[in-house]
Amino acid sequence: MTVEDTAERRVAITSVRDSARSLRAFAETIGPIFTVCVGLVIIWYAAAILLNAPWARDQAQRAGTTISGFALIAQTMAQLRPVLPAPHQVIAELWDTVVAKPVTSKRSLVYHAWITLSAALLGFALGTGLGVLLAVLIVHNVAADRSLMPWIVATQAIPILAIAPMIIVVLNAIGISGLLPKSLISTYLSFFPIAVGMVKGLRSPDLMLIDLMRTYNASAAQTFWKLRWPGALPYLFTSMKVAVAISLVGAIVGELPTGAVAGLGARLLAGSYYGQTIQIWAALFMAAAVAAVLIGLIGWLHRLVLGRMGMAA
Amino acid sequence: MSAGWLAFAALFWLSAWGLNEWLVRVRPADVSAAHAINIAVPVIFGVTVLAIWEGAVRGFGVPSILLPAPSMIWERLIASLPTLLADFRQTFLKAVLIGYALGCGAGFIAAILIDRSPFLQRGLLPFGNFVSALPIIGIAPIMVMWFGFDWPSKAAVVVVMTFFPMLVNTAQGLAAASSSEKDLMRTYAANYWQTLFKLRLPAAAPFIFNALKINSTLALIGAIVAEFFGTPIVGMGFRISTEVGRMNIDMVWAEIAVAAVAGSVFYGAVALMERTTIFWHPSVRGG
Numbered sequence: 001m002t003v004e005d006t007a008e009r010r011v012a013i014t015s016v017r018d019s020a021r022s023l024r025a026f027a028e029t030i031g032p033i034f035t036v037c038v039g040l041v042i043i044w045y046a047a048a049i050l051l052n053a054p055w056a057r058d059q060a061q062r063a064g065t066t067i068s069g070f071a072l073i074a075q076t077m078a079q080l081r082p083v084l085p086a087p088h089q090v091i092a093e094l095w096d097t098v099v100a101k102p103v104t105s106k107r108s109l110v111y112h113a114w115i116t117l118s119a120a121l122l123g124f125a126l127g128t129g130l131g132v133l134l135a136v137l138i139v140h141n142v143a144a145d146r147s148l149m150p151w152i153v154a155t156q157a158i159p160i161l162a163i164a165p166m167i168i169v170v171l172n173a174i175g176i177s178g179l180l181p182k183s184l185i186s187t188y189l190s191f192f193p194i195a196v197g198m199v200k201g202l203r204s205p206d207l208m209l210i211d212l213m214r215t216y217n218a219s220a221a222q223t224f225w226k227l228r229w230p231g232a233l234p235y236l237f238t239s240m241k242v243a244v245a246i247s248l249v250g251a252i253v254g255e256l257p258t259g260a261v262a263g264l265g266a267r268l269l270a271g272s273y274y275g276q277t278i279q280i281w282a283a284l285f286m287a288a289a290v291a292a293v294l295i296g297l298i299g300w301l302h303r304l305v306l307g308r309m310g311m312a313a
Numbered sequence: 314m315s316a317g318w319l320a321f322a323a324l325f326w327l328s329a330w331g332l333n334e335w336l337v338r339v340r341p342a343d344v345s346a347a348h349a350i351n352i353a354v355p356v357i358f359g360v361t362v363l364a365i366w367e368g369a370v371r372g373f374g375v376p377s378i379l380l381p382a383p384s385m386i387w388e389r390l391i392a393s394l395p396t397l398l399a400d401f402r403q404t405f406l407k408a409v410l411i412g413y414a415l416g417c418g419a420g421f422i423a424a425i426l427i428d429r430s431p432f433l434q435r436g437l438l439p440f441g442n443f444v445s446a447l448p449i450i451g452i453a454p455i456m457v458m459w460f461g462f463d464w465p466s467k468a469a470v471v472v473v474m475t476f477f478p479m480l481v482n483t484a485q486g487l488a489a490a491s492s493s494e495k496d497l498m499r500t501y502a503a504n505y506w507q508t509l510f511k512l513r514l515p516a517a518a519p520f521i522f523n524a525l526k527i528n529s530t531l532a533l534i535g536a537i538v539a540e541f542f543g544t545p546i547v548g549m550g551f552r553i554s555t556e557v558g559r560m561n562i563d564m565v566w567a568e569i570a571v572a573a574v575a576g577s578v579f580y581g582a583v584a585l586m587e588r589t590t591i592f593w594h595p596s597v598r599g600g
């Protein structure tokens with residue numbers, strides 16, 4: 001065995017060990033999540049059988065027959081309006097409304113999701129702008145800090161989602177309709193985490209750094225753009241993840257009072273009017289998927305921006 | 314007349330602003346005066362908002378179906394106190410409190426149960442984190458179908474909404490005790506439950522109270538929004554949606570005022586409980 005051989009083997013062993021380690025790390029994170037998901041699906045199927053069985057038995061009794069065993073289980077999986085639809089029914093409905101229907105169709109879930117998403121995104125953008133503005137004001141003005149901050153907290157005591165119907169109706173009455181009323185609800189919900197997070201972030205540079213800026217004879221604007229703003233960015237992204245999730249909730253709830261015209265909230269309401277449980281579950285999953293994508297996007301932006309700035313995300 | 318109201322609002326605003334600017338610059342010698350100023354500043358701001366609201370509504374002659382004046386809302390609140398009380402009892406005392414207790418309790422117990430299994434923790438916690446970010450409110454129609462129109466369906470929505478924040482926060486809190494503290498417990502030959510009750514739960518208390526505070530606002534919103542999907546003819550959400558339909562906007566605002574006060578008192582009660590229970594913790598002690 002030559003020296004090169006040993007070295008080569010060592011390299012090979014290390015690389016195998018490395019890949020084994022990364023594989024184990026992968027298994028340690030994905031494995032448990034996967035197991036939990038599988039467990040949930042099993043529980044879901046069991047619950048579907050249990051909850052849907054009474055109706056199936058009732059139907060059989062009315063038809064003068066009895067139903068049991070596999071026939072009963074098969075029946076609970078294939079009801080038109082089940083108490084709890086089985087997972088594959090929801091997936092079939094999702095496939096049908098997302099892939100099989102053209103995007104422009106009113107029965108396409110993508111169409112409804114887009115309507116909700118556009119309202120949520122507009123509201124989120126407005127809310128982020130408002131939150132940042134308030135935070136800048138609070139950090140730079142003592143009176144604003146003392147008088148505004150308690151009321152920013154108090155605004156969240158008003159259950160805005162509860163008065164969403166009134167806001168929509170009132171704004172409709174003065175001629176504002178369509179996207180904006182829903183967005184305003186999202187704005188109201190999303191400005192709060194942004195404002196609170198940004199106040200914390202803009203104050204995060206410690207006294208020594210601020211003193212350093214002073215020794216450089218930096219103006220207030222220079223201190224803001226070169227020290228406070230970069231320091232606040234990690235806080236901004238963390239708050240944005242919270243804000244985007246709740247602005248989606250705001251847009252969905254904002255669609256409830258407009259009479260179920262379009263959007264994910266409208267699908268939920270229409271589903272509950274007509275007892276279309278499969279449609280409700282499909283809309284819920286779509287909403288979850290949209291939320292996941294939005295949060296993922298902001299997380300990606302977070303890493304990208306902080307990476308470019310040389311900060312570890 | 315209308316110009317007078319506008320002038321009143323503008324004058325009130327300017328003088329209150331000036332007063333606040335002066336108050337925050339005063340450096341009082343004794344502590345109680347400083348404390349009073351800390352309370353006075355936001356109160357003055359709030360009163361100013363109400364005064365501008367009143368002045369602007371009267372001055373511009375805003376129709377009361379768009380935005381009623383605060384005085385009008387107050388009159389309505391006093392006049393329809395029995396209705397508001399019945400709604401409060403239905404929504405807050407039944408749906409919110411029961412759902413909150415069940416949801417937080419279940420989340421707490423679930424966190425303790427999965428505490429001994431790192432595998433379940435790694436599987437459930439990311440899941441719980443993800444679910445807390447979802448529009449859970451959407452399950453309201455399903456719960457109304459399952460549990461009927463009365464308060465149990467609303468309580469069920471509240472249970473689901475409060476469960477995951479509690480689970481995630483408690484699990485995080487249970488991991489908060491440092492390893493040197495845990496080692497100390499081991500040198501005392503403390504068993505799992507002793508370590509849990511004497512070290513890890515107290516260390517987790519700030520996280521648990523954080524979840525309790527988050528959940529107090531979530532619970533109220535969940536119960537009210539769930540009522541939009543079907544209720545008996547009483548309840549805060551029911552009242553808001555029907556009175557909007559009848560264009561009784563002042564009644565809606567009265568209901569909102571009740572909801573805001575109930576929400577703030579609920580949150581305040583939890584915060585007070587936190588201060589009295591974990592008075593020893595740096596996050597409370599530091600002020």
